[in-house]
Amino acid sequence: MSTNRPPRMTKGRSFVQQLVLVFFLVVLWVMLWDSVSLMHILSGIILALVVTRVFYLPPVVLSGRFNIIHALNYGLWFLYSLIHASVEVAWFAFRPRAVGAGSVIACDLRTSSDLLMTLVADTASLIPGSIIIDSDRAMGVLYLHVLDCDSQEKIISAKAQVYHIERLLILALGSHRDLAALKVNPDPIADEYGDVR
Structure with a gap:
């Protein structure tokens, strides 16, 4: 039987x-x-x-967990970043010095969730100064164009922001697998660039 x-x-x-x-x-x-x-x-x-x-739509797999404290933390951080980046981009339009060259950066995310990858991409695009131009769903890589990103320090800062967004979202609604990936690789910038910060 x-x-x-x-x-x-x-x-x-x-x-x-x-x-x-x-x-x-x-x-x-x-x-x-x-x-x-x-x-x-x-x-x-x-x-x-x-x-x-x-239409065929890939299944949206929900993690089954939601942490209200981390969600509020994400919301407050996003609001602050939105205001800060808006002022900074507005300043680029008025300052006498030219805006530095932009860069296309690749961020190898720790999550394997399509939903979290989409939320990270949406958040990064909504903050003025950066926009998602491509993504590799199979490899979990986001490609962003970042304004005024013409030095290694600025590239590291832009990547760190994307990884911070990912961390906030994983803590708010990521699966246990995502949380484990966060513990295994808490600082992707250090892994990629060593102590150059």
């Missing part, structure tokens, strides 16, 4: 994951319209259901 049955909660988890995906697609749809109305929400729900049923 075979006992190889699927877990009892698989369907329930699948439904919850589908519901989360639909919710975020509706939020994205409403944000694209830049106004909240009943028509936008209803059309977003219909469109999200069509997209999730008709």
